[in-house]
Amino acid sequence: MGLKFVQWQIHETTVQSPFKMTFGEEPQIGLESYVLPKSLVGAAKTEEEIEEFLTSQEANDEETRKEAALGQSRAAAKMTRRAKKMLIPLQIGQNCTLRVPDVDRGPADPKNFLVVVMAECEGLYTVGCREGKLASKFTAADLQVISENILSIDEVPDTEIPLRTAVTKATGGQGYVKCMCLSGCSSGRCSCSRKRVLCNSRCHPGKSCNNI
Structure with missing residues (x-):
């Protein structure tokens, strides 16, 4: 033209x-x-x-x-x-799966996380899980409704936690916690020991470890 x-x-x-x-x-x-x-x-x-x-x-x-x-x-x-x-509006008490961003989960953690809708305000939904109420708000596009009601609102603790913490607690995974200790992970400087998790294969390659 x-x-x-x-x-x-x-x-x-x-x-x-x-x-x-x-x-x-x-x-x-x-x-x-x-x-x-x-x-x-x-x-x-x-x-x-x-x-x-x-x-x-x-x-x-x-x-x-x-x-x-x-x-x-x-x-x-x-x-x-x-x-x-x-987008179809969600109902209070509905069970949904929430897609977990790559930055909030470890390599072995699941991509989707079970939550229940607790409240709605101006198109943003407050959701909770068995580990607590998630601190962030989500839109209907972030949540995928499932037919089964596995989780109820009464099972959600009142404490607010970040999504990354909730995923780590639910799966028992180590997430992104790792250490590069050279002294066998026997001191309080070990990041894994402070988090009360065991060291894994990503920690201090080729070094001895007392936290396994």
Whole structure:
């Protein structure tokens, strides 16, 4: 198509052309696009006219930014409405599986974690597990409903814990805890001993260990 046609296209979100977003005004066509003789330009550039031109240009830039911001707000509201239509609201007491991010689980920990919906506020759900109530809030897209009711709200302790801690307690895995001790893990400086977990194959390769 070429730049000649693209610069007149209206963006769906900002409702403005790329040229106006860049320069604060619509592209000039016709006689306005021609370069005037220097004699006419010099005669027109008085101090008042230059000040008026700069002031109007700043006003155009500010108005362009406001229109673009309004367009982005409308697009965000449209996406929110579309997401609410696609996602089915969850019910209090429903059992769901929560996908555990890779950064919150060890290599042997499960990818999905059983939780129960405890509360809802503005589209964000508070969920709990047998280890406690998770500190983070989740959307309906983060939770996958299951048909069985394995866990009830009464079984959830009142204490709030991070997701990583809950997964580690539930699986009994070591998570990301490891040590690089050189003294046999017999002192209080051993990170595994402080966490009250046993050392594994990732700890201090080739060294003796008293914490196995």
